[in-house]
Amino acid sequence: MIPRIAITAGEPAGIGPDLCIAVAQQRFTAELVIIADPQLLQQRAALLQHSLDLPIYRPGTAARAGQVSVAPVRLRTPVHAGKLDSANAAYVLETLDCAIRGCNDNSFQAMVTAPVHKGIINDAGIAFTGHTEYLAEKTGAGTVVMMLAAPGLRVALATTHLPLAQVPAAITRDHLEAVLRCLHAELRNKFSIADPRILVAGLNPHAGEGGHLGREEIDVIEPILATLREQGLRLSGPLPADTLFTPPCLAQADAVLAMYHDQGLPVLKHMGFGRSVNITLGLPIVRTSVDHGTALDKAATGAANAGSLVAAIQAAIEMAA
Numbered sequence: 001m002i003p004r005i006a007i008t009a010g011e012p013a014g015i016g017p018d019l020c021i022a023v024a025q026q027r028f029t030a031e032l033v034i035i036a037d038p039q040l041l042q043q044r045a046a047l048l049q050h051s052l053d054l055p056i057y058r059p060g061t062a063a064r065a066g067q068v069s070v071a072p073v074r075l076r077t078p079v080h081a082g083k084l085d086s087a088n089a090a091y092v093l094e095t096l097d098c099a100i101r102g103c104n105d106n107s108f109q110a111m112v113t114a115p116v117h118k119g120i121i122n123d124a125g126i127a128f129t130g131h132t133e134y135l136a137e138k139t140g141a142g143t144v145v146m147m148l149a150a151p152g153l154r155v156a157l158a159t160t161h162l163p164l165a166q167v168p169a170a171i172t173r174d175h176l177e178a179v180l181r182c183l184h185a186e187l188r189n190k191f192s193i194a195d196p197r198i199l200v201a202g203l204n205p206h207a208g209e210g211g212h213l214g215r216e217e218i219d220v221i222e223p224i225l226a227t228l229r230e231q232g233l234r235l236s237g238p239l240p241a242d243t244l245f246t247p248p249c250l251a252q253a254d255a256v257l258a259m260y261h262d263q264g265l266p267v268l269k270h271m272g273f274g275r276s277v278n279i280t281l282g283l284p285i286v287r288t289s290v291d292h293g294t295a296l297d298k299a300a301t302g303a304a305n306a307g308s309l310v311a312a313i314q315a316a317i318e319m320a321a
Helices: 016-024 038-047 086-104 118-123 131-139 164-170 173-189 205-211 216-230 261-272 307-320
Strands: 004-008 031-036 068-072 110-113 145-150 153-157 197-201 234-239 255-258 277-281 287-289
Touching: 004 016, 004 086, 004 307, 016 031, 016 038, 016 307, 031 038, 031 086, 038 068, 086 110, 086 118, 086 131, 110 307, 131 277, 131 287, 145 173, 145 261, 153 173, 153 261, 173 197, 173 216, 173 255, 173 277, 205 216, 205 234, 216 234, 255 261, 277 307, 287 307
Parallel strands: 004 031, 004 110, 031 068, 110 287, 153 255, 197 234, 197 255
Antiparallel strands: 145 153, 145 277, 277 287
């Protein structure tokens, strides 16, 4: 079966439309449906000096490899590249809702998301912490895990978009156990790794230094790892993050679990920025995304690199299969 992949164009003032126009020039082994305002895509293509002639997506038709169409969602107000407008926050969320509905009814076999701007959505009075949390709520998922994958490295997060001061309280025994179970199961189910090896970072410097630099490792992390090891999960840790991301350690792992966003992702993006993929584990649908933000300063300039979106589409096609 040829999969049909939905692509949400993200923040309209950012590089999302540029990236969608770029991938529309390429041929994939799936059909792509870009969810966006067609007029926005046409206007941006003109600024980028690209020709663009996308048909309107027709639900119920057979998917065709290499086909690219657009599912129309109308902007709330005209867009000027690089200039945010909170009036279009509802448009951004409507594109996500459209993709979710299509995945739920199997019109789409996966969804790929271009970057959104969290701040402008919140400025519109809509509480929004990120794609991961939004998709979890909209699909009724239980525990979901944010994981980025680059060639040679997968990094999952125990917490996602939280202020650093809130991270320790968010890492409870129940939450950490649920995250590790989800990560282990999805490495098996979506990546065909029969017996995943997971390295678990400590929260504190030197993994707490035996309690002298914090007790989270002793009170929370170590007991959960011991319990899950007894049940057959291959877990190493808690390990100091400053030595965990060295080649000898990573050679022994299929994935790393970092305790917070900026503990693990700087390393992964240093290794594979522009080629890495954001994957939401634990959803009842397949969702991948780019590894970067809206890059407002690059919108409509021709400087945006579509490499991460291409990688996200390829990953979505493989996972959908």
